[in-house]
Amino acid sequence: MYGSYWKAFVIQVWIGLLVLSAPYAQGNRQDDGLQTRHEGIPTPLTDRPGDAERGWRIVLDRERGDCVVCHALPLPEHYFHGTVGLPLDNVGNRYTAAELRLRLLDPKAMNPHSIMPAYHTVAGLHSVLEAYRGKPILTAQEIEDVVAYLLTLRNEASQTPKAGRTPRRPQHETSPYSVAGRRSGYTYLSEEHRQLQDDAFGNPGMLWIERGRELWGRTQGDDQQACTSCHGDAATSMRGVRVHYPQFDPRTEKLINLEQQINRCRTEQLQVEAYPYESEALLALSAFVSSQSRGMLLSVDVEGPVAPFFEAGKAFFMRRRGQLDMACSHCHDEYAGQRLRGEVVSQGQTNGFPVYRLSWQTLGSTHRMFAWCNTAIRAQPLAYGADDYVNLELYMAWRGRGLPVEAPSVRR
Ligand code: HEC
Ligand code: HEC
Numbered sequence: 527m528y529g530s531y532w533k534a535f536v537i538q539v540w541i542g543l544l545v546l547s548a549p550y551a552q553g554n555r556q557d558d559g560l561q562t563r564h565e566g567i568p569t570p571l572t573d574r575p576g577d578a579e580r581g582w583r584i585v586l587d588r589e590r591g592d593c594v595v596c597h598a599l600p601l602p603e604h605y606f607h608g609t610v611g612l613p614l615d616n617v618g619n620r621y622t623a624a625e626l627r628l629r630l631l632d633p634k635a636m637n638p639h640s641i642m643p644a645y646h647t648v649a650g651l652h653s654v655l656e657a658y659r660g661k662p663i664l665t666a667q668e669i670e671d672v673v674a675y676l677l678t679l680r681n682e683a684s685q686t687p688k689a690g691r692t693p694r695r696p697q698h699e700t701s702p703y704s705v706a707g708r709r710s711g712y713t714y715l716s717e718e719h720r721q722l723q724d725d726a727f728g729n730p731g732m733l734w735i736e737r738g739r740e741l742w743g744r745t746q747g748d749d750q751q752a753c754t755s756c757h758g759d760a761a762t763s764m765r766g767v768r769v770h771y772p773q774f775d776p777r778t779e780k781l782i783n784l785e786q787q788i789n790r791c792r793t794e795q796l797q798v799e800a801y802p803y804e805s806e807a808l809l810a811l812s813a814f815v816s817s818q819s820r821g822m823l824l825s826v827d828v829e830g831p832v833a834p835f836f837e838a839g840k841a842f843f844m845r846r847r848g849q850l851d852m853a854c855s856h857c858h859d860e861y862a863g864q865r866l867r868g869e870v871v872s873q874g875q876t877n878g879f880p881v882y883r884l885s886w887q888t889l890g891s892t893h894r895m896f897a898w899c900n901t902a903i904r905a906q907p908l909a910y911g912a913d914d915y916v917n918l919e920l921y922m923a924w925r926g927r928g929l930p931v932e933a934p935s936v937r938r
């Protein structure tokens with residue numbers, strides 16, 4: 527990959543020395559840019575010099591550099607640049623090739639909490655999506671090409687980039703959708719999309735509610751029973767149920783979520799088959815049951831026997847994973863409110879689920895969302911209904927405690 531093992535060795539020693547010797551700024555997550563100036567990696571990774579023209583294509587390519595997902599670049603044809611990192615307008619004025627090379631190879635050397643991926647590393651990655659396993663994001667030659675391109679980004683007039691971040695919204699905006707800094711995805715929606723959610727006739731999720739209402743009353747199984755046979759009117763029996771799921775199930779001694787409870791009633795009470803995860807029928811019933819708690823506040827139990835599951839869910843949220851080596855917390859805690867490419871990242875709250883996502887053109891569960899976010903960072907998604915996802919669901923519900931149930935909500 528490097529052309530010679532000797533070169534690879536030299537690079538590793540370089541990185542090793544830098545990591546050991548430099549007095550890096552400790553854990554300052556809000557810092558943009560290099561806190562500590564140092565020489566970086568002066569030796570090019572390849573014999574062939576970098577090509578700025580190729581580098582330009584790489585930084586725009588979604589499968590390769592995709593730097594614009596986080597950084598603005600001086601390219602008039604691209605309007606939807608991210609704001610997670612600073613604009614790169616004049617990095618060529620500010621950094622040497624050696625410094626840029628280090629930044630691309632080992633961003634965590636400068637900031638151990640960095641969200642920026644290490645572009646030429648395969649070591650230390652966790653649960654990488656199969657297609658990307660064992661492969662770095664960029665080859666050594668591509669790194670050199672990107673460095674060559676970055677060095678052309680010079681701006682004679684100004685030495686410092688203009689502020690790239692969109693201003694953070696006030697942390698304690700008061701509305702039912704925002705509690706003590708915890709903000710529902712609703713607060714990140716455009717006015718038009720909020721109205722769509724609020725419109726009892728226009729909200730596309732209402733189709734599932736109607737379907738769920740119909741299934742709730744439908745008799746089935748040998749005894750020709752329906753959900754109503756035992757639970758009666760959902761408006762009373764199911765009111766408040768959604769706010770305390772997932773919860774501890776003493777029979778299996780692990781967590782059970784709402785979808786699993788509905789399926790348990792199907793198999794054990796009605797003695798019919800469980801619905802597959804993400805089937806229209808299961809989404810319809812979970813949306814219907816959830817909607818009986820609309821406006822009620824999330825309040826899951828996380829103590830006692832649930833505590834270990836809660837801790838496991840929290841650890842999942844904090845763990846870096848995938849080829850891009852990011853944790854849920856990177857996007858949804860640290861950079862909530864910033865733009866990833868054109869899209870504002872929310873806190874990733876789950877109070878709206880199941881949600882109608884316009885980009886999916888259908889309703890989806892929390893587990894579908896978790897799998898979507900895992901795949902976005904090129905991490906292996908888990909099977910829907912997996913214990914680890916149910917544990918994560920509990921942590922997410924606690925993290926959004928006090929936010930109102932919105933099902934069926936509308937999201938972009
Ligand atoms: C997931 C978001 C993300 C991606 C993708 C990303 N970066 Fe960054 N980058 C950051 C952040 C955040 C910083 C600020 C320092 C830090 O926290 O590491 C940064 C810092 C930088 C810096 C130093 C900027 C300065 O003004 O001091 C350079 C140069 C840079 N990135 C280049 C790139 C290039 C080139 C790519 C694509 C190959 C890229 N980045 C991809 C998030 C990202
Ligand atoms: C024969 C009686 C019976 C039928 C029919 C039945 N359930 Fe249940 N349901 C129960 C019992 C008993 C519980 C208490 C938990 C358990 O034992 O699983 C329960 C619990 C629930 C809960 C959790 C309530 C809470 O407070 O946590 C939900 C949700 C639920 N059922 C949904 C349904 C749905 C949807 C249907 C129709 C597909 C259905 N049930 C059919 C007996 C029934």
Ligand code: HEC
Pocket residue numbers: 710711712843852853854855856857858866869870871872873874875876878881895896899900902903918922937
């Ligand atoms: C690379 C950044 C990134 C990472 C890492 C990430 N997500 Fe997301 N997530 C997004 C984006 C973008 C969206 C869609 C816009 C939004 O709602 O924030 C989203 C949406 C969500 C939503 C829906 C919020 C709503 O209101 O409907 C949830 C829940 C969520 N993410 C959970 C997670 C979890 C759990 C993880 C870790 C397994 C994770 N995300 C990792 C970027 C990320």
